[in-house]
Amino acid sequence: MKHLACLLAGFACTLSARAGEVQVAVAANFTAPMQAIVARFEQDTGHKALLAFGATGKFYAQVRNGAPFEVLLAADDDTPARLENEGQAVAGTRFTYAVGRLVLWSARAKLVDGRGEVLKSPDFRHLAIANPKTAPYGAAAITVLDRLGLRAAVQPRIVQGESIAQAYQFASTGNAELGFVALAQVWRDGKFTAGSGWIVPAHLHQPIRQDAVLLAKGRANPAASALLAYLRSAKAQALIRSFGYET
Incomplete structure (x- = not known):
C-alpha cells in the first residue's frame, strides 16, 4: 500500500x-466561451491559463509595446495577421477559432423585432456600440447602419463603449435601450438568455472571422501550444457553437 502511495505521489509530481x-x-x-473552455483545458491538461479580456485593438498596441501575452484570441483576422507580418507572432500558427455573429439586442422583452425595424422608430433613446476603431464588432455595427441607411438618423443616440463588453454592459443595465453586441453575450443553446434581439444577417457586414495566434513570447511555452491545440478540439468547438458562433 505504501509502495502504491509513493507511485501515485511520484506520478502527481511528474504531472x-x-x-x-x-x-x-x-x-x-469571447469572455464566456473562453472561461468555459479554459476550465476544461486546465482539468484535461493540468496547464493553467491566465486570461485578460479586452478590445482587440488595445491588445495589438500592448503586444507591440512588450506586454507579456503568449497567445492572442482576436475578434478579427486582420490583427493576428498584422502581428505575424511584424514578427510579433509565430508564422504558421494562426487559425480561425470562431466566426462571430452580431445582434441588435435589448434587455427589454419584445422591444426588438425580428427585422430590426426598431432602429427606425422613436422607441429608444440610446444605442450602444463598441468603439469601431478598436473593436471589430463596433466596426461591423457601423457597417450595418451604413448599409441600412440609418447611420445619420441614429448617430445622436449612439453611446460608445470601449469594448464589446462595455457596450453589452450599457444595454444589459438599461442605460441604453438597444445595443449592437456579440450574439455570444446573449445567446446560449439556441435561444436568447434574456430580452429580445435581431440576429443581423451576415450579408450586412463583413464576416467576423476571429483568429487565434501564438505570440512570439509564447514560442517556447508548451502550455501556449497546448491551449491553441485544445481550441481546435471537438470538445472546444462544440462549446464555441453552443454560444452562437460558427466554427
Missing part, C-alpha cells in the same frame, strides 16, 4: 512538473 502556465489576451466578446 505538476510538466504543467505550465500561459498568459492569454482574449477578445471581450
Whole structure:
C-alpha cells in the first residue's frame, strides 16, 4: 500500500512538473466561451491559463509595446495577421477559432423585432456600440447602419463603449435601450438568455472571422501550444457553437 502511495505521489509530481502556465489576451466578446473552455483545458491538461479580456485593438498596441501575452484570441483576422507580418507572432500558427455573429439586442422583452425595424422608430433613446476603431464588432455595427441607411438618423443616440463588453454592459443595465453586441453575450443553446434581439444577417457586414495566434513570447511555452491545440478540439468547438458562433 505504501509502495502504491509513493507511485501515485511520484506520478502527481511528474504531472505538476510538466504543467505550465500561459498568459492569454482574449477578445471581450469571447469572455464566456473562453472561461468555459479554459476550465476544461486546465482539468484535461493540468496547464493553467491566465486570461485578460479586452478590445482587440488595445491588445495589438500592448503586444507591440512588450506586454507579456503568449497567445492572442482576436475578434478579427486582420490583427493576428498584422502581428505575424511584424514578427510579433509565430508564422504558421494562426487559425480561425470562431466566426462571430452580431445582434441588435435589448434587455427589454419584445422591444426588438425580428427585422430590426426598431432602429427606425422613436422607441429608444440610446444605442450602444463598441468603439469601431478598436473593436471589430463596433466596426461591423457601423457597417450595418451604413448599409441600412440609418447611420445619420441614429448617430445622436449612439453611446460608445470601449469594448464589446462595455457596450453589452450599457444595454444589459438599461442605460441604453438597444445595443449592437456579440450574439455570444446573449445567446446560449439556441435561444436568447434574456430580452429580445435581431440576429443581423451576415450579408450586412463583413464576416467576423476571429483568429487565434501564438505570440512570439509564447514560442517556447508548451502550455501556449497546448491551449491553441485544445481550441481546435471537438470538445472546444462544440462549446464555441453552443454560444452562437460558427466554427
